[in-house]
Amino acid sequence: MSAIFGVFRNEFSRIFTLRPAFATLILATCLYAAFYPQPYVNEALRDLPIAIVDHDGTLGSQELARRVDATSDVAITMALPDLATAQHEVYARNISGILFIPQYFERDLLHGRPSPVALYADASYFLAYQRINGGVGAVARTFGIEVETARLIAAGVDPAIAAAAADPMPLTSVALFNPQGGYATYVLPAAFILLVQQTLLIGVGLLGTLPGGRFGTREGQAATAGPFAIVFGKLLTYLLLEAVVLPFYLIILPYLYGLPRLGSASHILIFAIPFVLAVGGFGMVVAAIFRKPIAVQLTFAAVGLPFFFLAGFAWPPESIPHAIRDAATLLPSSEAIDGLVKISQLGAPLFDARNQFLTLWALAFLYGGLALALEYRDRRRLQPNSAAA
Amino acid sequence: MRPLTGVKPGFGLVFWRELRWLRRRPFLLALTTYGPLALMALLTAIFSAGLATRLPIGVLDLDQTELSRAIIRTVDATPDAAVQIHVAELAEGRQLIQSSQIYGLLMLPQNLQRDVFSGRRPEVVFFYNTQKMTPGNLVLRGVTNAVLTAAAGIQIALRTSEGQPVEIATADLTPIPVQTNALFNPTLNYVHFLLAALLPSLLQIVIVTTSSYSAGLDIETHHRLRILRRLGGGLWRALAGKLLPYTLIYLSLLLIIDGILFRFFDLPLRGNGPFLLLAGILFILACQLIGVLLALLLKPTASAVSIGTLLTAPAFGYMGVSFPRHGMNAFAYYWGEILPGTWYLMVRIDQTIRGTPPELSSKPVLVLATFVTGLTVLVALLLELHRARSDAAAIRPAAVNEALP
Numbered sequence: 001m002s003a004i005f006g007v008f009r010n011e012f013s014r015i016f017t018l019r020p021a022f023a024t025l026i027l028a029t030c031l032y033a034a035f036y037p038q039p040y041v042n043e044a045l046r047d048l049p050i051a052i053v054d055h056d057g058t059l060g061s062q063e064l065a066r067r068v069d070a071t072s073d074v075a076i077t078m079a080l081p082d083l084a085t086a087q088h089e090v091y092a093r094n095i096s097g098i099l100f101i102p103q104y105f106e107r108d109l110l111h112g113r114p115s116p117v118a119l120y121a122d123a124s125y126f127l128a129y130q131r132i133n134g135g136v137g138a139v140a141r142t143f144g145i146e147v148e149t150a151r152l153i154a155a156g157v158d159p160a161i162a163a164a165a166a167d168p169m170p171l172t173s174v175a176l177f178n179p180q181g182g183y184a185t186y187v188l189p190a191a192f193i194l195l196v197q198q199t200l201l202i203g204v205g206l207l208g209t210l211p212g213g214r215f216g217t218r219e220g221q222a223a224t225a226g227p228f229a230i231v232f233g234k235l236l237t238y239l240l241l242e243a244v245v246l247p248f249y250l251i252i253l254p255y256l257y258g259l260p261r262l263g264s265a266s267h268i269l270i271f272a273i274p275f276v277l278a279v280g281g282f283g284m285v286v287a288a289i290f291r292k293p294i295a296v297q298l299t300f301a302a303v304g305l306p307f308f309f310l311a312g313f314a315w316p317p318e319s320i321p322h323a324i325r326d327a328a329t330l331l332p333s334s335e336a337i338d339g340l341v342k343i344s345q346l347g348a349p350l351f352d353a354r355n356q357f358l359t360l361w362a363l364a365f366l367y368g369g370l371a372l373a374l375e376y377r378d379r380r381r382l383q384p385n386s387a388a389a
Numbered sequence: 390m391r392p393l394t395g396v397k398p399g400f401g402l403v404f405w406r407e408l409r410w411l412r413r414r415p416f417l418l419a420l421t422t423y424g425p426l427a428l429m430a431l432l433t434a435i436f437s438a439g440l441a442t443r444l445p446i447g448v449l450d451l452d453q454t455e456l457s458r459a460i461i462r463t464v465d466a467t468p469d470a471a472v473q474i475h476v477a478e479l480a481e482g483r484q485l486i487q488s489s490q491i492y493g494l495l496m497l498p499q500n501l502q503r504d505v506f507s508g509r510r511p512e513v514v515f516f517y518n519t520q521k522m523t524p525g526n527l528v529l530r531g532v533t534n535a536v537l538t539a540a541a542g543i544q545i546a547l548r549t550s551e552g553q554p555v556e557i558a559t560a561d562l563t564p565i566p567v568q569t570n571a572l573f574n575p576t577l578n579y580v581h582f583l584l585a586a587l588l589p590s591l592l593q594i595v596i597v598t599t600s601s602y603s604a605g606l607d608i609e610t611h612h613r614l615r616i617l618r619r620l621g622g623g624l625w626r627a628l629a630g631k632l633l634p635y636t637l638i639y640l641s642l643l644l645i646i647d648g649i650l651f652r653f654f655d656l657p658l659r660g661n662g663p664f665l666l667l668a669g670i671l672f673i674l675a676c677q678l679i680g681v682l683l684a685l686l687l688k689p690t691a692s693a694v695s696i697g698t699l700l701t702a703p704a705f706g707y708m709g710v711s712f713p714r715h716g717m718n719a720f721a722y723y724w725g726e727i728l729p730g731t732w733y734l735m736v737r738i739d740q741t742i743r744g745t746p747p748e749l750s751s752k753p754v755l756v757l758a759t760f761v762t763g764l765t766v767l768v769a770l771l772l773e774l775h776r777a778r779s780d781a782a783a784i785r786p787a788a789v790n791e792a793l794p
Contacts, residue, residue, distance in 0.1 A: 040706065042717060042718055109564060112564075115564060116565065121572060124742055137567050140565040164508035164509070165508070167510065169501075169511065170510060172512050174517070175519040176517065178519040186521075297598075298599065303428065316444060318443070346486070
């Protein structure tokens with residue numbers, strides 16, 4: 001027990017005295033909290049610039065254009081004579097879409113004939129495409145229904161029937177958990193979990209490879225602390241460190257960035273315990289494999305992107321090949337993102353995330369066990385040397 | 390260091406020394422070749438489906454009539470959504486959404502068929518998960534299309550049953566149909582949109598960090614830097630000989646992965662190939678020079694690698710593909726401006742899916758060229774400074790030694 005505590009005290013002081021470890025576990029953790037979310041803090045795209053090509057030039061077409069412009073989604077920034085000119089502007093990245101109103105738009109509409117308009121939206125950026133498409137589509141639909149209802153009423157149809165005939169079965173879509181469709185609300189809860197993993201993983205990898213990391217204790221103490229005490233003492237250190245980092249990343253930061261949270265703080269933190277242990281164990285294994293701090297840094301610099309998409313959050317797991325999905329289970333982030341998003345963003349009870357919770361415990365035991373085995377192996381390797389000396 | 394007898398210092402000497410280093414350092418080789426290639430292959434495999442289809446949703450059918458069943462069939466027939474489960478009550482559907490087993494729940498109210506045909510306009514409600522934005526929006530699209538199709542059928546029936554004149558009954562069902570054209574990526578393929586941008590972003594991280602590392606091998610000790618300069622027979626030739634082997638390696642990585650995208654994932658090359666290649670080379674050079682610059686500014690090399698990671702690892706968000714730069718705050722917008730990847734991705738999108746005429750796409754290429762020029766000048770200046778300093782350092786101990794008896 002005192003051996004575990006000795007390892008714990010030593011490892012804890014190393015976090016604050018070894019510059020690379022401190023830079024990763026403390027400084028980078030703080031910096032990413034402010035730096036990473038910046039592109040997304042505005043949540044939504046507003047007033048995407050589009051051009052109008054109005055070949056009708058009537059009150060009706062101008063009214064449609066005015067209503068489109070009035071939405072928060074798009075802004076009509078140009079009125080152009082033809083599609084070729086407009087396409088040139090799209091290529092030049094001055095506009096993201098073109099609304100084309102053909103000749104006789106108003107006449108056809110008033111005569112009850114289908115009066116189509118054409119929307120060309122830039123799908124090289126999906127979010128912009130969705131926004132333009134959704135905004136213009138909604139305006140055209142309501143405007144069309146209004147005109148149609150008015151026309152039916154004018155033709156002597158009972159107003160109620162007229163409304164029903166134009167739109168007999170309205171669809172109400174209810175956006176759950178992220179009603180504004182905000183991008184920060186969508187991406188940050190998952191990204192924060194990945195950031196916690198990456199800083200802890202690299203930090204633990206550095207601690208294990210920097211001088212003094214081999215046996216978890218200072219020179220001379222190595223004999224008293226067995227492999228078991230070393231692994232446990234270190235995991236205890238990481239757990240204590242993350243006891244500060246996790247509430248900051250999973251509760252305080254979402255609050256500061258105005259992200260909705262449905263789950264209770266205690267459930268989130270309980271769920272995070274095996275996550276921290278699994279990442280800590282993983283980090284120790286990484287340290288034993290790579291052996292040099294710079295190797296840890298270089299190897300794990302670029303893995304964040306694939307790790308994020310492996311989690312099956314941004315890209316649905318149903319569309320990821322099965323073998324890759326199964327292999328992704330070995331990464332603590334995959335399970336933690338899945339489970340924590342359910343608990344904190346969807347307000348699911350812990351029970352609904354039990355699979356992820358148990359998998360994380362299994363990973364914690366797997367990586368903890370591996371770290372322990374590697375510790376034993378190193379000790380056996382060292383023994384003949386020390387006997388010879 | 391063996392004397393340089395018979396070996397002419399110059400670009401070639403440094404170039405081949407660097408390649409020999411690579412062969413002798415398996416770790417550096419892994420970092421620059423098969424490591425990134427494996428990560429890019431992994432990303433490609435994740436997105437290999439290109440489109441997310443038949444995403445699971447649930448249905449709460451409180452009507453159980455011909456109409457409600459027809460709607461469910463229509464929804465299930467859309468490519469986006471698959472009706473995976475029928476639930477008996479709302480709470481059950483909610484639980485399934487919360488546990489992420491389904492992305493949405495379609496609720497068809499009681500007396501739907503009766504109310505529709507008596508003109509009471511009953512509401513069909515679709516609850517969908519927007520926390521998971523991609524699948525959430527896709528199932529919404531599927532359900533919206535299906536319900537509109539079903540409604541169109543009803544409209545005709547309603548009008549004729551109400552004894553409307555034929556011309557009104559056959560009138561347009563959607564008065565203003567919007568013919569939507571998804572420019573440049575008509576099938577909304579995620580490989581062409583996201584993967585094609587993720588791969589260079591990954592490469593950006595790899596190039597900056599490994600360039601810091603490999604430059605650090607020479608920079609960390611003064612005498613090594615002097616040796617490098619002497620081997621190259623001058624600053625410029627030494628620098629070119631040091632960087633070019635990696636430029637070629639990274640360029641091959643880019644060409645391999647792009648070859649795969651063009652060949653197997655039907656990424657179109659509607660623009661100008663050589664122009665895209667030029668942008669790719671400038672992008673690689675800019676990233677390499679950033680790495681070298683960091684190695685020159687920050688000691689030890691580990692710090693340079695840390696800062697390189699800090700700059701490039703979160704860069705994907707700043708480059709404005711997933712969330713366009715139009716919507717960013719000023720800080721994020723201008724930060725994106727100083728990343729080579731932001732400009733390279735613009736050219737890439739322009740020349741692959743968009744087919745932008747090169748003259749309209751020249752700005753990002755000019756910016757990349759400016760980056761390369763500016764960074765080269767900076768790196769050269771710092772190297773000169775280093776030499777001046779290390780010369781001074783070399784003289785001082787000598788002077789001290791002489792002063793001693």
